[in-house]
Amino acid sequence: MRYAYYPGCSLNSSGLEYNMSAQAIAPLLGIDLFELPEWNCCGASSAHLQDHTLALALPARNLAIGEDLGLSLAIPCAACLSRCKATEHAVRSSEETHTLIESLIDRPYTAAYPVKSLLEVFIESSMDLLQDKITKPLTGLKAAAYYGCLQARPTDYMDMDDPEYPQTIDIIIEAVGAEPVDWAHKTECCGNGHPTAYPKIGSRLVNRILKQAEISGAECIVCACPMCFFNLDMRQKALGQKRGRPFNLPVYYYTQLMGIAMGLPPQKLGIDKHSVNALDLLSQKRYIPTAGSAAEGGPA
Amino acid sequence: MKKVGVFVCHCGTNIAQTVNCEQLAEAAKTLPGVAYSTEYKYMCSDPGQTMIKKAIEEHNLDRVVVAACSPRMHEATFRKCVNGAGLNPYLLEIANIREQCSWVHSDKTKATAKAEDLIRMAVAKALKNEKLTPSVIPIHKRALVIGGGIAGIQAALDIADTGYQVDLVEREPSIGGKMAQIDKTFPTMDCSACILTPKMVDAAQHPNITIIAYSEVEKVEGYVGNFDVTIRRKATCVDPVKCTGCGLCSQKCPSKTDSEFECNMSQRPAIYSPFPQAIPNKPVIDQEACRYFKTGKCKICQKICASDAVNFEDQDELVTIRYGAIVVATGYSLYDYNQYGEYGYGQYPDVISGLDFERLVNASGPTMGKIKRPSDGQEPKTVVFIKCVGSRDANRGHDYCSRACCMYTAKHATMVRDKIKDSQAVVFYMDIRTPGKNYEEFYLRAVEEYGVTYVRGRVSRIYMESGNLIVQGEDTILGTQILVVADMVVLATAMEAQPDAAEFARKIGITFDQNNFFNEAHPKLRPVETFSAGIYLAGACQGPKDIPDSVAQAGAAAAKVVALLSKDEMATEPIVAEVNTNHCSGCGFCVPVCPYKAISLKTLTERVHGSVAWGPAGKEITRQVAEVNKGLCQGCGACTVNCRSGALDLLGFTNEQILAEVDSL
């Protein structure tokens, strides 16, 4: 299956690991991520605070390019996804908006090809193939699936399987042989940019999620959004210091776990780049060779 | 030759000051068909009416046009008047030259010209008027009440007390309904059972009431005064005549299943009465739970029954009974809060509904009245109440307010504070609505005397943390987020229509609204009638209601039933639709248009002239034609417009009559 891959600005920066892992596993699972040519910023987090029309027009251009290619967009970043889905919804539900947007981007856009999250793409088209490709099932790993807020809401158009109790990441966790834990904060907000701008509010939100994950017995958190990943991974150290007891919850993208289960080297998936050491847990569980033997025993 | 008399009324000066009545009367004389015309100061007065009667006799008039005030004012008066002179009342037409002419115009010339036109129209129509006679339908003096909750019981008692026979149909093994499950009633805190069960006993012992429990209405045919209702008596497997109600069978029954009456918080046997005071107090066998029906072995109850009442061969039975009137009191059901993902999709055992709570505090309930939380049987110290779960929530529930929740939540919170030492009751609410006698006072008591904490805001999420429920919400008055660590959460779930309400409504021929509550005929003026004559509503099947309102409506419905049954027969308005079967093609377009289900198709067999192409020699065909039930038809005429060939026409407002009016100008 071919998709127009829209990395957005974060996948080559803060979300590099997501990009690496997704690009690494996609071809193995029969998914062709063709990068959208001449893509522009989706405007997330700032455009819709400035100008509502602009906030629709920015993603519309990308969507129109995709439509021109006859491809659905596959979007890894939850914020990009949210903006694109918002545009798609607005164009579909009002002929007036539709005309306005087309005149602004100066090309036709009919919302004919549904926008998909990368998560959705993997769930829809690769689950069967995945079963054949798994060489190292992650047996015994307890993982908390964390979806964040943007993938699930607003419920009108985000089409998550279940906005209050989503299952898609849990399904992937099960598929790679690990054990998803049941916990209450799957869709709680991680605070997005707030931990930087308003540390008091932001860190409380992150803290709450980490604490609940810990209580649930999870050994790691699995997410599907670069912003969530960033917050949960990078803030752990400071929050641990603050409470006087460190958190030790490696955070993975679901694509990374899929890669490991398929026997790909962790470096190729960017697992060596996390703030919270994410390699140790994997080697402890013997999913990857221990750090010492890595040099000689890398996969072929 | 038809002879029309025209009578122009001055109405004092009301008409005469802007309309030249003498001129009108003169002009009317020149109209075709008019044989006599005159004017008078007050046509509706005695002398005026006498004048009309005399003119009818003297001039042999066979149609009368009165030009006067609105027909809505005096049509009945003048119909009676012409009838007094031997004319059929429907040969009268009124020209409305007061409300729609003299009072709204000031130019006398133009007003007079318009009045002339109005008379011309009335004469043209009158010439096409035909005699109409009301038809009479007999009233069968027996009433059916469907639903044995408090509304149904009350309606049945009220009807029965006036001397008419009433059948009370209930689908559960016992009457009593939701009220039987409730512990105490607001605002008086009477014990619900203490006030309900005497009424149940009254109903059971009333010589005019027959309780048909464990039965459902299968089919309703007929119309006002003559409903033929088919009732399915479900197999109870217990002979009600032989059974003494000793209860031994229930005690010994080895099959257990969740008790619906106890909101699945305890178990009951397969042969059971739902609760100790059940009426009729004869057990039934729940075939789905019964070991014998599942495995073919057991029959313990049959062996143990001293009076040999258990009969495993019992079958459902259909009976058809004729009734003159029907009261629908099928009640409500509760919103399934499992749809609220943020409240845990029903996976937290200590998040319960208000009705569950009623059973928890009830002395005969699963916990003998001790408030214990379902998960571990501990006494909860902090109980959170959340209102408007499914009510006033267009996204997931219903738009409407369920009306009773504010009060019962106040009641529940009070009971928590009352029964549990050192307890805390926190109520999350959107608004407090207490529009009933002593309701506001009751709520204030909960706040002031019992110290219930009211927080204005919605709860966004409930989750478990270390075995406790964390209730995360917002206090919109303080503008802060709050977290409450609760031992138990009680949801005030919305009252909603029974799941099978729409299907039931179609079955018996009444309409329902967008929430599947049954429609009253008029929201203000006919609150207990339905659009189907002879069918009345009582209780929460019509919309969310508390007990006092349900009882009041039941009484009102009973009064309507009694008024209907007190007559031996009923005259129906003769302005009804009529089918010309020669023109009717049987397309049935009229059928769905009729709001009263007054039109049905019947099959005719007839010989046709000429040949049915390549038909049998006999040339006899069957065809369907529409048939109007004059008892049900209310004369709106909507069917006539959907009848392309004009085979359906509305008497009193026929196509010919209306065209005559159009053409006359």
Next chain:
Amino acid sequence: MRKIAKTRIDDVLRALASHYDLYVPVEGATTRTSDVTLWQEGLVNASRFRLYEEGLPLYWRTNTGLSPKDLFFPQTEKMYTAVSQNKTVEIYEEPADAKPIILFGVRSCDMASIDCMDRVFLQKGYEDTYYRNRRQRTHIFALGCSTHEDACFCTSMDIDPQAAPAADVQISDLGDAFGFTPQSAKGQQTLAYIDGFLSDAYAATPLPTDPMLINVPLAGVTEKLETMFDHPLWDELSPRCIGCGACTFLCPTCYCFDINHKSPAHTHIVKQRSWDSCMFIDYTCMAGGHNPRPSKTERVRNRFLDKLLYNRQRHGRVFCVGCGRCVAKCPVSLEIATVIQKIQAAEVNP
């Protein structure tokens, strides 16, 4: 013979129109406005005779879609008005017009149909005043056919598509010109008005008529029909009929009418007559509801017996002129040419 180029025909028409009410064949459903002409485009021949006005889209190709019969026998014709005033009734006759009429471009088939109509309205011992009034002041210019409709079969009816001896003037299609030959004194007289536009056409020969596609010789049909009243053929044919009036209203020889009235006001009654169709179910329906032709079998039988047998008995000729209108327009192809074939093929038991 005198001729005029087809491109100049408007000169002739204009000249005639100044002396006569001139009716010419015009495309169907036409509206002539001050600055534009509008007509319904389509493959169907819906042309008809209309009062000449300059700029109307004229139709010369074949015979007109609607026959010229309505000029003598309008579809709806006011007869008189009764007015009731002060309880008395007065009758007002419709005033008769006197202006002479020219009917320009009538084909041989329609010429024959006018003969049929004359037999009905003028020659049966009673003269229909309304018909006579129009017929008598009409001069007819017949037009010979070079092309014809697929459905035409006048030759089967012994009609010469090139010649209509009963017309006052015979027009011949000379290719790029029309040739005029007077055939009566009236014809001479009318041609005098246009003589200035005409030039001599010595030895010009009209274009020949294309051969007809339908050939249904009538020989023996009438005689055979005398024995076929109860023949099963009618039961076999009639189901196909949908009971519309297209054939009768298009037929140039159908002459049935119904007298009815309408009432514009309480005081007025207008008596009028309008075409009726024997294919309509209520045609023979009597006041009490009895209908002697209750089914299509009787109605279809009647129509064809009438055309091919009864009228011959009554008026001395078969009332079909092979104009092909019903053949072209019958929605279900239950038309006279097909029926003649079926009659010929039918087996009759002696």
Next chain:
Amino acid sequence: MNENVIQVSGKSEISQIMREIARDLLQQKTVSLVIGWEKGILPNKSAPAFITQSHDTDKLVFDEYCYHNLTKYLLQRKGSGLKTAIFVKGCDSRSLVGLVQDNQVPREDICIIGISCPGLMEERNTVIPAKKCETCYTSIPVEYDFLIDCPDTKTGDDEPGGSFAHRELSKVENMTLDQRDTYWQTMFQGCIRCYACRNVCPVCSCKECCFDLTSPDWVGKGNNTSDNSFYHLVRAMHVAGRCVSCGECERVCPINLPVMLLNSKLSLSIEELFDEPPASMNLDDTATLSQFKPEDPEEFM
């Protein structure tokens, strides 16, 4: 169902299959009458055929001139209880569904032999597709007992009342009100009230038509533009929501009136206003004017 679908490789084979099916049905006495088409008097004419004897089935044909929607003929057998087989094209099948919905024809009495339609040609210009095909919405019958499945199937528009109808309508809609009036008055003035459009219309299934009644006298027997307008407008309202766009009314009009324009206008309005699928696409539909939704558009406040 599948064994009742007979695949043919081209339209020339359809006639042969028709004859075989008809012969079987008559021989086995499954039906007592087969309604189909036969050749007419001219090569570019076909005509309705009524076959009661199996040896007559060779008369049956299917070619590009089989315009006739035969379903209305079923009314002639109404109430007789006799079984009839009928050939239908895609468009005809919808009107047959309509007749069943309108309680005029019992479905069980009819054996429907569908033909997935390769398209028809104009009788008077045999290279132009027939006008009725331009508004075709389904060339494959929506209901059938047997289907002669021809691969050359052709549908005019891929949407109900698709672009063709829109184009035709816009010609009138682009006029001013007075121009429209003149246009329609011109058309209605020409009408000869032969009632062919009504009599051929499968949706006009009334036993007695209101225009034939003398009481009430909706239209006079005389022909005048006003009464002609009344006839056409009212007929359009009567078939509103049930018209299946089979185009028969316009085909049979001897003077070529644009009768279908009125019907298309209403069909498209219905689609726009009430968001309803085209009429009679399946047996469970309810006619537009026999139902309502409380949330129907509100223009009359």
Next chain:
Amino acid sequence: MTMDNGQWTMDNEMQRQQGTSVRLDSVGKDWDPKILVFACQYCTYAGADLAGLSRLQYPTTTRVIRVPCSGRTNPQFVIRAFQKGFDGVLVAGCHPGDCHFSTGNYFTRRRYLLMTRLMEFVGMDPRRFRVCWISGSEGPKFQQVVTELTDAIRPLGPNHKLRDTELSSLVGGIGR
């Protein structure tokens, strides 16, 4: 249809035909249109009565035909009214949801949504033909609607569209 050149105006012939009736209805500043109102007896007829009880003044242009329900108002009546020479028609009934007969006016609404479009399609000026919900308590609305309708029609002059001109010319013809 063919149009030789762009715009075209009202047909001469038609104007000629209608000439008689134009003269009949002496058009002028104080020309009053004739408007037929179909009023359902439970709402609009009551509303009109209420206008009377409140002595609300409106033009004398309307003639009301009482029908039990707006659902009884056959569109055929409306065309007939135009045929017979009315200059405007108002069909009025209870507001949807308030029908005395529960659902009648919902059917009215459906039917007339189509009917208004059809009438406009054949050239009827929408200002001449209105459908309006007027309840029994809306006396002022009745006054307002008929006043507006009268004011809207007056400048349009007498209606000729769909009108049976033969009839009016005939009525005129008698007098000569």
